Amino acid sequence: MSDLTLKTITELREGFRGGEYSAREIAEAFNAAVVAGRSLNAFTVETPELALAAADAADQARAAGELKPLSGIPLGIKDLFATEGVDSTSGSNILKGFKPTYESSVSANLKAAGAGMLGKLNMDEFAMGSSNETSAYGPVISPWKRNDGGNAALTPGGSSGGSAAAVAAGLAPGVTGTDTGGSIRQPAAFTGISGIKPTYGRCSRWGIVAFASSLDQAGPMARTVRDCAILLEAMAGFDPRDATSLNLPVPQWEAGLASDLRGKKVGIPREYRIEGVPEEINAIWDQGIEWLKDAGAEVVEISLPHTKYALPTYYIIAPAEASSNLARYDGVRYGLRDTPQGGNLDAMYAATRAAGFGAEVKRRIMIGTYVLSAGFYDAYFTKAQKARTLIKRDFAEAFQQCDLILTPTAPSAAFGLGEKMSDPLAMYLNDVFAVPASLAGLPAMSVPGGLDSQGLPLGLHLIGRELDEQGVLNAGLAIEERAGFNHRPARWW
């Protein structure tokens, strides 16, 4: 039996259903890989017993002829998802020890589809970061190394850094991520895997710890586009407990996969040619354009004139919503409590929050509180909401001329741990290509394009019309088939 941890979800599903191996064998292989991969720091909690229990149920279901869509498939779950009875801490000290008494809708959907859970995945604290370095558990180390002979530890990206590293290193065949301003797509690009953020409202936010509620969306990360389609189908769906959940049937994205793009128009936004971006990024973008043409698409130049303002807009709206959402961490209902000697209730709140939040989270709470405060609300928050309207309008106008948009996923390959931590703005700029689609609520996906001269993966980014995940997946598949990306990091861990 070949190494099960090298297989895709599609392959595992086929092998399991065909009786080549049992679900228990799959779960045992991945449980062992999780243990062997501890030096990557990808998991915050390991739950091998849950993976085995689901596997045994899957083996019984197979014997009884009652297979579910994800029977036999073990997954990693980002720590931002509430998982019943299992520590769910959002990468933060303030939630240390928090064991939810309920299950998030998305992870419950995956469980109901037969999937098992290998453990919880490390992430930037409250999903605030692009390198996984703000986690209270310490950074995740990317399985990738530069080919320069050096041994520099690289970031897997963030905030879904543990998710990305786990898939890239073969510790899990697929995982959940969440994406507020690129947190699925940028780490997918940095680690040579695929990931899709669906249309806002496709996946329920119920039970996902809130960062910026108008932007947060869950989505899958996996080795292939087909695997992403399989997982997204199981994750998505209407949930009355989330007021922004879309009451629409879940399309059969996997069955709908088709890489023939004849009749499709792909827009190339001229504002995404940004000065200072390495030539290799533009080269892979040009290559992506050729691949889509080869798949039959017509390529047209488009304009998204407010692109430049997307990041500043995001860095008003997201911290504002975060400062409001994170007000709940007060030491009363869950997590950490720090009461200064003789301190009153107010002192307890302030001491608990000072002790429990890390530097980046405090910074964003401060920015958010400031832009929402009396006298500044209109100048910052309302202004940003208006700019967001214009950014969304840009996309609506562009989609009159094209069906899809192709851009690079990130302005660089993975950077070294520590390289950007001293400069918050440099870190924020890493999401320059990812954030506009988040502000517009659009489905967007990163697929591997190739390697740069240092041997590191570069991603291509597809943005679709709202609710057109199928179009995004299909174009992703067309790139995947042509890129033939089958590089894996050489194992050192």
Add this chain to the structure above:
Amino acid sequence: MSVNADQVRHVARLARLALGDDEIDRMVPELNNILGWVEQLGEVDTDGVEPLTAVIENHLRLRDDVVNDGNCRDDILKNAPDAQHGFFAVPKVIE
């Protein structure tokens, strides 16, 4: 607009974050750097533009006015740092 240490201290109080003087001092230039950068939005002509409140068209749903959860007090208190007699316990509020 830029902020000084007193304003940062005020914002920290609004946000219920106990920050020491050295943290306040460190945060002043950091916040000014970020605020200075987001202020480029001032260039954008937003006259007559409605602020975006719902990114995907959706209608708030109504549900029947019936109890649909509850009876889970122990679950709710389960993660409390201090729960007493079926309540969340906090430091004394009234002297």
